[in-house]
Amino acid sequence: TLSSNRIMSLLPGSNGELWIGTQEGGLNIRDKNGKFTTYDETSPIKFPGKTIWCMQADAQGNKWLGTREKGLIKFDRDSGVLEMYGNTSSGKNLPSNNIRAMAFENDKTLWIATQDDGIARLDLESKKVTTYSADSIQKNGLSSNHIKSLYYDPKGVLWIGTYGAGICALELSSGQFYHYNEEDGLANNVIYGILPDSENNLWLSSNKGITKFS
Secondary structure: OOOOOEEEEEEOOOOOOEEEEOOEEEEHHHHHHHEEEOOOOOOOOOOOOOOEEEEEEEOOOEEHHHHOOOEEEEEOOEEEEEEEEEEEOOOOEOOOEEEEEEEEEEEEEEEEOOOOOEEEEEOOOOEEEEEEEEOOOOOOOOOOOEEEEEEEEEEEEEEEEOOOEEEEEEEEOOOOOOOOOHHHHHOOOOEEEEEEEOOOEEEEEOOOOOEOOO
C-alpha cells in the first residue's frame, strides 16, 4: 500500500513501474503487478527524503528526485542513492535543499528550481553548479527567488514560473531574462505549471485559473 495519501509527483518507470513521490512518506514504487515498495529512511534500501516535489528521468533512464529537505537525489531502486546535491559542505552545492521543479536542457544539463533561492544549472558531466537569483540591483535578472515551475523550450528558452512575480523567460544564448506578469495579461502572478501545446502556446496554471500565453 501507499506510505502516504498525499501524492506530490509521479514518474513512469521501466517494465510498467510507477514511481510515486509522497509528502512525508518518502518514495513508493508500484510494479506492474500492483505491488508497492516504500523507500524511506528506515527501508532496507534507504531514501533520505520524506517529501518528493518533483521527479525526472534523463536520457539514460536515470531517475532524479527533487526533495523538500534533502536536495536533489539521483536514485536507483536496487542500488539506492547514486548522487546527492544540496546546500551542504560537500562541494556540490545547490542554493537550497528544497527543490520544487526540474527541466532537462539536454543530456548534460539539468535546470533546478528551488522554493526560495532561485534556480541553478547543473552540468551533469563536470558536476559544476551555476546559480541564478533575484537581485534588487540587477533589474534584468530573475524576477523572484520563489519558484514553482520550469519548462525548457527546445528553441533555447527556459521558462520559469514564480510564486508572486509571474513568469520569466531566460534566453540561454544571451543570458537575458524577460519578465511577464498580470500587467502583461496573465490571470495571476503565481505560476504552478507550464505546459506547451502543438501551436507554440504555453498554458499556465495559477491561483486564478489558466492563461494561454503566446
